[in-house]
Amino acid sequence: MIVAQITDFHIGLPGGRMDETFRTAAFLETAVAHLASLEPSPDVVLATGDLVDRGLPEEYERLREILAPIDAPVYAIPGNHDDREAMSEAFADRGYLPGGRFLHYAIDDWPVRLIALDTVIPGKIGGELCEERLRWLSDRLAEDPDRPTLIFMHHPPMKSGISGMDRHGFGAGAPEMGAIVERHPNIERIVCGHLHRPVTARWHGAVLSVAPSTAHQMGLNMLEGAKQRIVMEPPACHLHLWRPDTGIVSHTSYTGRYETPPPVEPS
Numbered sequence: 001m002i003v004a005q006i007t008d009f010h011i012g013l014p015g016g017r018m019d020e021t022f023r024t025a026a027f028l029e030t031a032v033a034h035l036a037s038l039e040p041s042p043d044v045v046l047a048t049g050d051l052v053d054r055g056l057p058e059e060y061e062r063l064r065e066i067l068a069p070i071d072a073p074v075y076a077i078p079g080n081h082d083d084r085e086a087m088s089e090a091f092a093d094r095g096y097l098p099g100g101r102f103l104h105y106a107i108d109d110w111p112v113r114l115i116a117l118d119t120v121i122p123g124k125i126g127g128e129l130c131e132e133r134l135r136w137l138s139d140r141l142a143e144d145p146d147r148p149t150l151i152f153m154h155h156p157p158m159k160s161g162i163s164g165m166d167r168h169g170f171g172a173g174a175p176e177m178g179a180i181v182e183r184h185p186n187i188e189r190i191v192c193g194h195l196h197r198p199v200t201a202r203w204h205g206a207v208l209s210v211a212p213s214t215a216h217q218m219g220l221n222m223l224e225g226a227k228q229r230i231v232m233e234p235p236a237c238h239l240h241l242w243r244p245d246t247g248i249v250s251h252t253s254y255t256g257r258y259e260t261p262p263p264v265e266p267s
């Protein structure tokens with residue numbers, strides 16, 4: 001089973017600021033073409049938040065058009081730039097988003113169980129898991145404690161060491177989620193977005209990874225108090241390959257253009 005993860009598209013209105021500054025729609029089109037070119041094809045695609053930039057229905061409409069060529073099922077969760085209501089309406093026909101307050105759900109159609117978390121606090125950059133969402137997660141994990149499980153969420157629940165991002169990091173609920181994760185060694189991976197760069201950590205016994213954006217990235221600066229800069233490092237997606245004998249092995253797959261190497265076989 002191959003789980004592709006694309007994140008932080010920040011789609012804006014045609015000709016708007018996001019097109020002018022970062023060309024986010026063009027970058028997502030490139031990422032979608034990249035997914036279509038992969039052999040073998042991903043079985044599912046996770047879109048881990050900040051799908052659009054301002055949470056507008058017209059932005060979601062444009063997003064749907066760009067994602068349309070993807071054959072595999074696409075499962076989306078909201079990030080801090082998304083709007084739950086507009087997003088739910090845009091993806092209502094896909095049938096996987098719940099009608100309740102939070103856009104969290106579990107997908108049981110694959111060897112790896114997929115659990116989507118909603119970490120959004122409307123109007124805030126950072127994320128959280130309130131009591132209701134923590135209880136929901138705990139209940140879902142209790143349903144199937146032996147099955148390999150992947151959790152996907154927008155905000156990483158740990159500090160990254162990039163102070164410009166950690167300033168708007170995870171608020172309430174991280175230690176409580178950590179305690180739940182510790183009780184479930186069947187959690188193969190926790191995958192996140194939001195940081196706009198590739199990051200890996202061990203978190204409460206689980207492997208946690210953050211995928212880079214399909215468009216612009218956040219500069220790496222680990223100096224305390226450093227100003228956060230946006231950089232145009234190569235965009236990428238993550239491919240989480242699961243096999244019964246290996247568990248999940250995660251690969252970074254670059255979605256931009258890069259030079260063709262000279263004709264030399266690796267020794």
Ligand SMILES: [Fe+2]
Nearest residue numbers: 008050194196
């Ligand atoms: Fe983002």
Ligand SMILES: [Fe+2]
Nearest residue numbers: 050079080194
């Ligand atoms: Fe974000």
